[in-house]
Amino acid sequence: MIGTGVATLAGFRYWYPGAGDPSIDGVDLDVASGITLVAGASGSGKSSLLRVFNGLVPHFHGGTVTGAATVCGHDVIATPTRLLATKVGFVFQDPELQSVYPSVERDVAFGLENIGTPAAVMRRRVSEALERTGITHLSGRAVSTLSGGERQRLALAGVLAMRPRLLVLDEPLSQLDDAGARALTATLIDLADEGIAMVVAEHRFEHLGALPGRSLAVDHGRVVDAPASKPSHATSFLGVRAAGGLASAPVAWSLDRVAAGPAREAVLESVSVDGRLGEVVALVGPNGGGKTTLLRTIAGLLTPISGTVHRAPGRVAYLPQNPMALLHRPTVGAEVAWTVRGETQSANAAALIAELGLTHLADRDPRDLSTGERQRAAIAAVMAGAPHIALLDEPTRGMDEAARDALCSVIVRMRNAGCSIVLATHDRNLAAAVADRTIAVGSGSARELSPVAVA
């Protein structure tokens, strides 16, 4: 049965090329105006489902389809994505990989250029889109100089300029700091008020819980109505901490009046902080504030412009923001085994894989996994063995709640084993759950937000 909403799926099944099981399994769905929130575990099929709305599934990805899908009156299976682009705007998970042109205005105009919009109209629409997304002040800037949050809004401006009837957003908050997430959420509410239908897949419900509309859950490719989304919990994992205080623990790393930054341009100025063995330190702060610079300086990947850095002897585990930077072995299991090659604790690798819920994925190629699954695989790859210091840059990116809980358990277990862990994160629930100390990084400085917690 075909419904009367903006988008309708009827008995829709989809198999990726060569896949045995369908990624979308018999979905009947009617998307009306307003906001439709889509939840679901990593790898549940959310991203595949979203791609049906603009025809990327099946037109871009290939594969096999049965059933029917209609969007804004167009049969998705018979209409190429490029022709649906005037009706459906799609904002992808990774804003860094969707900028086409190097300057802000040109990038916003890209879609309008493609559909042959006259230059005068284009300029007006670009200006409106920048204003609507609150980034007029970025006019004239090079895209490469924008923070993750600014890029996310730029991507939104690019699709809004085309005036879509349906807006699809795949984890739009995954890289945003709290302020950016709040601003984007407010923008989405405004757009919904203006009559634009929206489908939003997200794990960070602490912000989206405020969004009015319908909630769905995707589970193994099937869609079910879900109760209204609840804010993520911030359960403390600190209760399982081993007895013993931190004050007497040896210093694992320290920065003394350090100035540092990429290309020798100081992002951090005269920063003095330290961390102890058996301690979790959370670095929080706005996008572009210097959290990654601080992590890289501790890791020794960035030579300080001035000041001194001390690290206790032992292996330093480092998780970069992009998990694909370190996943290059044919399977998840091989990836983890590569890290612990030559280490006596290599038997722990299998346990870590299980702890992070990756056992069933151990023989899969990391590149075939969803964003959240890749992130867990990358964490397993760096945390395997017995690092003395673990530096994790946005470790919960793309993770569902269950995976985040598993990560919290791993972090606390390793801390109790004496590892010094530093997290750079926007995820305030993660910081609240596992951090002994929180350091705010921004405007060139690092400031302690709470005293050392002694168990």
Added chain:
Amino acid sequence: MNPRALAVWSLSGVTIALSTGSPVYRTLVLLCALNVLIAFRRPGVSVRGLLIALVAAAAIALATTTLASHTGDHAFLVLPAGIPVIGGPLTLEASLFGLSTGVGIAAAVLAAAPLSLVLQPHALVDALPGALARTGAAIGTALNLIPGIARSATEIRDAQRMRGWRSRRVREWPDLAVPVVLTALEGSITLAEAMEARGYGSGVRTHYSEQVWRRQDVLVALVSAAAACAFIGLRVTGAITDWYPFPELMWPGVSVAGVLCCCALATPLLVWRR
């Protein structure tokens, strides 16, 4: 400046540099091109690497010709005849010919260099004729990927170093190269997906920035094109003579008209605002 006007200027410069063997005209083109490049290069763009490469190329041309060509009356050194290829007299004629060739190469490259060092990649792509607009957008996008690949290579190298990867071991290089290539491919696919989702390929494209021809742009294009045409005409009619140091070494002939044609390539310096 209008990218098409600059393209006409570049083409004219390359044409003159490659159509003459005279070191005088080649040097004039080189000087004009170098000045235009330095005056109008994009902010933050360094020409040092290019200049080093050109000096190296000219040095190679000079050395190769000097060592391999043993023709000429003015020998300044005689290498033992038993040495393969380079054995025999090294002559002033061969060295000057090699030097002139090197200057010609440098002049042609410097005349073409502003297309990449003055213009933004997308500006040049936008300058392509309408029939090539889609191809142009694809090329521009590919060019835009290059900085991202460089960043990702650094990120991957750092991540692998932290896991014990050492660049000194050749057999471990694939641990860096494979993820760089795969990440670049994956990034390209994601970008292609994003482009498709924004209507790429749906019909005739328009351009956000219209390429306005100002009077200065028209002047640069017309003067440059006229200079190149005139230079070719003078060459064909014999009014400009070529220079060849063999069999007899002589000074290159200089024609006022030829010099004026070369100097016309300095027009951008006079009419375009820096």
